[in-house]
Amino acid sequence: MPSRTTLGGITMLWEAAAYTVLGLLAAYAATRLFPLRFPPGPLLVATGPAGGLTGGLVTYTVLGAGHPVATLPAAFITAAALLSVLAKPAKRGRHAKIRSAT
Structure with a gap:
């Protein structure tokens, strides 16, 4: 039977993978949803x-193991x-900013 630390490490790897997948889903x-503001590219x-992994790991560090209900939304x-x-600013549409000449 594997030791407790081995199982904890495997669990953490799965959680880190879930944080990464959540970040990909957000991208x-x-x-x-916003194709004009977020053009697809390698930076996005x-x-x-990276944001999902950072948020998940920081929340995991603060709360400890066993709180996926809090760490997954934080990621x-x-x-x-x-x-x-x-995000790029909107250039046109009803929410575009009207700039005056002054």
């Missing part, structure tokens, strides 16, 4: 998983927050 959702594809929210930094 995919950003490109599909790399930022989503997705962090990925979305980091992706929002890459």
